[in-house]
Amino acid sequence: MxxxxxxxxxxxxxxxxxxxxxxxxxxxxxxxxxxxxxxxxxxxxxxxxxxxxxxxxxxxxxxxxxxxGGPMFQFSCAVSFVVECETQEEIDHYWEKLGAGGDPSARQCGWLADQFGLSWQIVPKILPDLVADAGSPGAQRAMGAMMQMKRLDIAALQKAYDG
Structure with a gap:
């Protein structure tokens, strides 16, 4: 639909x-x-x-x-498209393909800017479950780990969550 x-x-x-x-x-x-x-x-x-x-x-x-439409308006990271990924292979695929030719300095916590300046978030589908309970030690560790990453790593996020 x-x-x-x-x-x-x-x-x-x-x-x-x-x-x-x-x-x-x-x-x-x-x-x-x-x-x-x-x-x-x-x-x-x-x-x-x-x-x-x-x-x-x-x-x-x-x-x-x-x-x-012409050069009057440019993309900014204030608007991005989220790509939810089931596996690390999916994350790696979209990260490499969408990031090719993009701004390497615009990469943090799963975000990247492509060669046209459009922002994307390449995230594991499990991420909301790992960080949802902000008061839990596991969620705090997962969030801390994510904040140190550029390309998100599912295994490392899960390991941080598990302690």
Whole structure:
């Protein structure tokens, strides 16, 4: 079932490149529609007729749209996408693929910025269970361990939780 709500991402000129990059990383993903700028409205949008305007795509069933809107707005880590992972292999896959070409200084506690500046959180599905009870010694140890990590390590988090 499709959600009524979907992310709409503003790029300068890389909407199609970004959509293809993301589709190549996530399973069950595809480009749906590429819409191009018309001559009409050029005095407002300033884009060449026929250049990519919006790319509609799906990542593992979640619909996204990407707009080539110009350089006025940039991504920030105030908005990110969470990728819940069952295994360490999944974490490693998404960390390596999404992080390729991104800002290495923007990596902490499972967060990374990709080559387009978009922020992602690559987290183990078990993480909320490990840190939910903030008063428990196990949760405090797991949180302390997580705060020292860049790429999250499921075994190390579980070991910290277990004491």
């Amino acid at each position: 499709k959600s009524k709500i979907s992310p709409f991402l503003w790029f300068d000129t890389q909407a199609e490149e970004a959509a293809n990059f993301y589709v190549g990383i996530f399973p069950n993903s595809k480009i749906n529609v590429v819409t191009r700028y018309p001559d009409a409205g050029k005095e407002h949008h300033g884009k060449e007729a026929g250049s990519v305007m919006v790319v509609s795509f799906e990542l593992d069933g979640q619909t996204f749209s990407a707009l080539n």
